[in-house]
Every structure is written in C-alpha cells, then in structure tokens.
Amino acid sequence: MLTVNTRIQQEIAEAFENGLRLRYGEALGALYSEVLRYRAGNFLEVDELRANLDTEAVPVLRAILTNKVESSTLSGIRSLMIGCAIAGDQEAVIRWATEELNRARQFGGEWADTVPQWEAVLRNPGDFVLFARQLKYFLMAI
Amino acid sequence: MEPRRVLVIDDEAIFTNLVKLNLEKTGRFTVREVNNPLEALAAAREFRPQVVLLDVIMPGRDGGQVLAELRAHEFTYLPAIFVTATMTQRGLQQRDDQIDGVPFIAKPVEPKKLIKRIEEVLGYS
Numbered sequence: 023m024l025t026v027n028t029r030i031q032q033e034i035a036e037a038f039e040n041g042l043r044l045r046y047g048e049a050l051g052a053l054y055s056e057v058l059r060y061r062a063g064n065f066l067e068v069d070e071l072r073a074n075l076d077t078e079a080v081p082v083l084r085a086i087l088t089n090k091v092e093s094s095t096l097s098g099i100r101s102l103m104i105g106c107a108i109a110g111d112q113e114a115v116i117r118w119a120t121e122e123l124n125r126a127r128q129f130g131g132e133w134a135d136t137v138p139q140w141e142a143v144l145r146n147p148g149d150f151v152l153f154a155r156q157l158k159y160f161l162m163a164i
Numbered sequence: 165m166e167p168r169r170v171l172v173i174d175d176e177a178i179f180t181n182l183v184k185l186n187l188e189k190t191g192r193f194t195v196r197e198v199n200n201p202l203e204a205l206a207a208a209r210e211f212r213p214q215v216v217l218l219d220v221i222m223p224g225r226d227g228g229q230v231l232a233e234l235r236a237h238e239f240t241y242l243p244a245i246f247v248t249a250t251m252t253q254r255g256l257q258q259r260d261d262q263i264d265g266v267p268f269i270a271k272p273v274e275p276k277k278l279i280k281r282i283e284e285v286l287g288y289s
Contacts, residue, residue, distance in 0.1 A: 072252050072254075072255070073254075073255065075251075075255075076251050076252055076254070076255025076256075076258075077255075079248075079250050079251045079255070080251075080259070080263055083220055083246075083248065083250070083251070083263055083268075084263055084264055086220060086221070086226050086227075086228055087220065087226075087227070087228035087246070087263070087264075087266065088228065089228055089229065089232065102250070106250075113249055114249060114250050117221050117249055117250055118221075118250065120221070120223060121221045121226075124223065
C-alpha cells in the first residue's frame with residue numbers, strides 16, 4: 023500500500039488527482055489518480071512489484087476460470103492493470119484492460135460507467151504505461 | 165508412437181504459430197491452432213485433441229468458458245493446460261505451476277518447459 027505519511031503529502035496527492043482529471047479528462051484522469059494511490063509497498067522495485075502482481079493475479083484468474091467473476095474481481099483487474107502499468111508491462115496492461123472493458127460492459131450499472139477509462143487506455147497503452155511510471159517517479163521524488 | 169494431438173487456443177496467432185512450430189518439429193506432436201475461441205468446439209470435434217492448451221483471457225470467451233464448453237460435450241476428460249501472460253514464470257513456479265490444481269504455464273513459453281508440461285498432463289515423461 024502506498025502510504026501517504028503526512029498531511030502535506032495527502033494534499034499534494036489530492037491536488038494531483040484534481041489536476042489529472044482537469045488535464046486528461048474524467049476517464050483517463052481518474053485512472054491516473056488511482057496510479058498515485060496504487061497499493062504496492064515498493065512500487066518501483068520491479069521484482070517486488072512483480073511478486074505482488076503475481077499474488078494479486080491468482081484470485082482473479084481463479085474467478086475467471088470458475089466463472090465466478092464478481093465486483094471484487096473487477097476491482098482486482100483494475101488494480102492489476104494499474105500495477106502492470108507501473109511495472110512497465112504493456113502487454114499485461116492491454117490484456118487486463120481488455121478484460122476489464124469486456125466485463126464492465128457485461129456488468130452494467132456503475133461498472134459500465136468505467137468503460138471510457140478502459141477505452142482510453144486501449145487507445146494508447148504505451149502512453150498510459152509511460153505516464154503511470156512518470157507519475158510514480160515524480161511522487162517518489164517529492 | 166503416433167504423434168499426440170494438441171489443440172492450441174489463443175487469440176494471438178503469433179503464439180499459436182510458435183507453439184505449433186516448436187511442438188511439431190519434435191515429431192512427437194501434431195498441433196491444431198484456433199485463434200477464435202468461439203470456434204474451439206467445432207475444431208475439437210474435427211481434430212479430436214488429446215490435450216488442449218488455452219489462454220485464460222481472450223476476447224469473446226475466456227479460457228475457462230471454452231474449457232467448460234468442451235467438457236460439457238464429448239471432451240469431458242480432456243486434459244488442459246492454461247497459458248497466461250498475466251503472471252510471471254517465477255510467480256507460477258512458486259505455486260508449483262498450478263492454480264487450484266489446474267496446470268498453468270506463463271508466457272513467454274519456453275518450448276522445453278511446454279513439452280515437459282504437456283507430457284506430464286498426458287501421463288508420461
């Protein structure tokens with residue numbers, strides 16, 4: 023979990039989130055905002071991040087294989103997609119974003135509202151990966 | 165020995181091509197590629213596979229649904245190996261290359277490891 027230690031860090035993160043939504047639109051800005059809060063202890067240490075992603079992938083793959091995809095699975099896929107972006111794994115980002123897009127359409131309701139997010143990622147996954155990594159580097163620097 | 169029939173289901177043609185190339189050059193396998201999961205059952209009925217290798221996440225129908233469809237028909241006991249690009253080799257190895265007893269292999273797939281895995285699920289080494 024990304025720990026926001028101080029009130030100032032919290033305020034910076036919130037300002038970032040608002041700015042990202044203004045700059046990149048609601049759909050993509052909302053996803054970038056979640057990158058800031060992605061819960062991985064040491065988010066730019068690749069081995070550790072990959073190990074976390076492997077662990078997180080297991081319940082998601084299990085749910086898909088047993089056809090028991092629930093709202094928590096979609097949250098898991100979302101988290102995995104963001105984590106893979108931070109890890110620089112564009113292929114996995116495309117896979118997860120495609121899966122999330124299809125499932126969000128099937129689920130409907132609030133999940134259907136997230137469809138534009140996944141469409142935005144799939145239009146240019148390379149940019150999403152690059153920007154996600156830059157956001158994390160920047161946040162680490164401050 | 166007759167070559168073993170392996171059905172490979174993945175929307176990425178480059179992956180199924182490589183699997184076919186690597187397995188068939190051993191002379192021990194014959195491979196049928198399916199790049200549209202909706203065509204899996206028809207292909208299986210024609211090819212009569214002895215083992216199926218399939219991706220988990222595919223557009224239209226995921227690997228779990230495809231296998232369920234095959235097993236609901238005349239392929240009830242067809243052994244399966246799932247392929248995933250969403251976990252690392254290392255992550256799967258730490259879980260004995262399986263999730264809940266289901267054999268898994270991570271992309272990119274090493275041909276030797278794939279052959280070993282197929283032979284394991286076919287019950288010989």
